[in-house]
Amino acid sequence: xxxxxxxxxxxxxxxxxxxxxxxxxxxxxxxxxxxxxxxxxxxxxxxxxxxxxxxxxxxxxxxxxxxxxxxxxxxxxxxxxxxxxxxxxxxxxxxxxxxxxxxxxxxxxxxxxxxxxxxxxxxxxxxxxxxxxxxxxxxxxxxxxxxxxxxxxxxxxxxxxxxxxxxxxxxxxxxxxxxxxxxxxxxxxxxxxxxxxxxxxxxxxxxxxxxxxxxxxxxxxxxxxxxxxxxxxxxxxxxxxxxxxxxxxxxxxxxxxxxxxxxxxxxxxxxxxxxxxxxxxxxxxxxxxxxxxxxxxxxxxxxxxxxxxxxxxxxxxxxxxxxxxxxxxxxxxxxxxxxxxxxxxxxxxxxxxxxxxxxxxxxxxxxxxxxxxxxxxxxxxxxxxxxxxxxxxxxxxxxxxxxxxxxxxxxxxxxxxxxxxxxxxxxxxxxxxxxxxxxxxxxxxxxxxxxxxxxxxxxxxxx
RNA sequence: GGCGGCAUAGCCAAGUGGUAAGGCACGGGACUGCAACUCCCUUACCCCCAGUUCAAAUCUGGGUGCCGCCUCCA
Numbered sequence: 001x002x003x004x005x006x007x008x009x010x011x012x013x014x015x016x017x018x019x020x021x022x023x024x025x026x027x028x029x030x031x032x033x034x035x036x037x038x039x040x041x042x043x044x045x046x047x048x049x050x051x052x053x054x055x056x057x058x059x060x061x062x063x064x065x066x067x068x069x070x071x072x073x074x075x076x077x078x079x080x081x082x083x084x085x086x087x088x089x090x091x092x093x094x095x096x097x098x099x100x101x102x103x104x105x106x107x108x109x110x111x112x113x114x115x116x117x118x119x120x121x122x123x124x125x126x127x128x129x130x131x132x133x134x135x136x137x138x139x140x141x142x143x144x145x146x147x148x149x150x151x152x153x154x155x156x157x158x159x160x161x162x163x164x165x166x167x168x169x170x171x172x173x174x175x176x177x178x179x180x181x182x183x184x185x186x187x188x189x190x191x192x193x194x195x196x197x198x199x200x201x202x203x204x205x206x207x208x209x210x211x212x213x214x215x216x217x218x219x220x221x222x223x224x225x226x227x228x229x230x231x232x233x234x235x236x237x238x239x240x241x242x243x244x245x246x247x248x249x250x251x252x253x254x255x256x257x258x259x260x261x262x263x264x265x266x267x268x269x270x271x272x273x274x275x276x277x278x279x280x281x282x283x284x285x286x287x288x289x290x291x292x293x294x295x296x297x298x299x300x301x302x303x304x305x306x307x308x309x310x311x312x313x314x315x316x317x318x319x320x321x322x323x324x325x326x327x328x329x330x331x332x333x334x335x336x337x338x339x340x341x342x343x344x345x346x347x348x349x350x351x352x353x354x355x356x357x358x359x360x361x362x363x364x365x366x367x368x369x370x371x372x373x374x375x376x377x378x379x380x381x382x383x384x385x386x387x388x389x390x391x392x393x394x395x396x397x398x399x400x401x402x403x404x405x406x407x408x409x410x411x412x413x414x415x416x417x418x419x420x421x422x423x424x425x426x427x428x429x430x431x432x433x434x435x436x437x438x439x440x441x442x443x444x445x446x447x448x449x450x451x452x453x454x455x456x457x458x459x460x461x462x463x
Numbered sequence: 464g465g466c467g468g469c470a471u472a473g474c475c476a477a478g479u480g481g482u483a484a485g486g487c488a489c490g491g492g493a494c495u496g497c498a499a500c501u502c503c504c505u506u507a508c509c510c511c512c513a514g515u516u517c518a519a520a521u522c523u524g525g526g527u528g529c530c531g532c533c534u535c536c537a
Contacts (some may be wrong), residue, residue, distance in 0.1 A: 026537095030536090072535080226467095227536055257530085264536095293475070299468080323501075366485070367476085377502070437498090440498085451498085453499090
């Protein structure tokens with residue numbers, strides 16, 4: 001498999017540190033609000049990367065943190081006159097609700113900053129000992145110019161950064177580029193004891209410390225949104241490599257932005273939609289479909305129209321699967337799978353993997369699944385063998401599972417609804433179309449859509 | 464100013480040297496009591512100019528347009 005590595009600005013063959021295993025860290029949310037669809041992109045993209053790595057046989061240790069100590073959380077807590085812990089715990093719960101809706105699986109570990117302060121302090125101590133950090137009256141800063149490779153991820157030289165740096169108000173720092181590792185306690189803020197007095201961790205250090213604690217000094221893949229490249233990930237490299245003297249991450253993978261009217265969606269611009277808001281109008285699986293229909297590194301525009309398109313596309317996939325299930329349940333042909341379909345299933349699998357191997361080309365992979373759907377729709381019917389039908393259903397589920405799509409398989413119908421369908425069939429037989437249409441409308445009210453096909457009545461639930 | 468990305472049909476989008484996947488929408492047809500689903504058919508001077516090559520959407524150079532990072536941000 002090839003992955004685009006921000007460190008080298010090139011697609012590279014993925015080679016894990018340890019054969020058969022992948023250590024992967026992805027920057028998680030700051031839990032002070034519902035997350036927006038810009039935040040949702042990395043959750044979905046890296047969930048797919050993780051699923052694919054597992055699909056091709058790796059054992060993946062996947063760590064995604066919760067930033068639960070932060071200015072924005074503190075501000076929210078003050079505004080609501082509650083404890084900041086209350087705010088972060090609440091939005092961690094809300095995170096899981098939305099993530100579940102998006103089909104994002106739980107990481108192996110979801111560490112919180114507040115549970116890892118000890119590890120953070122240890123790492124800062126190491127940096128201070130090595131002369132890479134300094135304490136000024138209870139605030140500890142990273143001495144950026146001491147880390148020679150600073151800028152290697154974002155491809156910026158220290159001189160460029162110097163000239164671009166805005167005038168610092170903070171006169172404590174030796175250099176404007178230096179950033180905080182430990183922040184001195186202020187009234188009303190959460191705090192921990194440290195060698196430098198009461199205080200709390202800075203933002204960047206948490207990922208370095210937690211990545212090291214849960215995955216070790218060197219990891220395979222570090223992921224996040226492109227906007228984290230600088231300064232966050234640059235700083236992580238400075239901290240982790242400064243402390244360990246070893247390479248921090250072999251592959252840096254960054255997803256592109258979500259735009260609104262071609263402009264970046266961001267909390268500061270206020271032009272964002274939370275996933276929670278979108279859930280009022282769409283099943284969240286549609287959001288996932290939308291995200292995966294473009295390559296993860298390209299910017300995508302978000303709009304209601306595009307959501308409608310994705311919804312229709314997803315619908316097509318569900319229809320194809322429902323047809324397969326229906327035929328499979330009703331097939332009277334018990335022949336085993338044919339050579340033809342055995343071969344075709346392998347070809348679809350191969351093409352799917354080729355797309356995914358090429359830097360997680362989900363749009364290309366979806367194209368393969370749509371080809372499979374069309375093939376199944378057109379070449380399988382009531383005379384097809386159960387052998388063929390089940391092989392096609394298996395490969396369809398196998399491939400859609402990797403993308404985390406088409407997961408809502410229909411359950412058995414209630415007896416009441418079954419009865420209504422039978423009554424309608426009787427009415428149709430008697431050409432009593434007024435009654436049959438009435439029953440169909442009633443079922444629609446209950447969220448069941450009927451389709452009369454040559455093979456019989458099919459039904460599905462409305463999304 | 465420094466660094467980086469993008470430009471493919473009405474909309475979305477794959478394709479990095481061999482003659483344009485796929486989805487949505489639109490139009491025509493088949494099927495159907497109607498509808499839905501499904502199927503078939505139809506729909507592209509690959510932003511512009513020049514160059515390299517037997518061959519370029521793909522490579523090189525130059526334009527034009529849009530976006531991002533350099534500051535909290537996925």
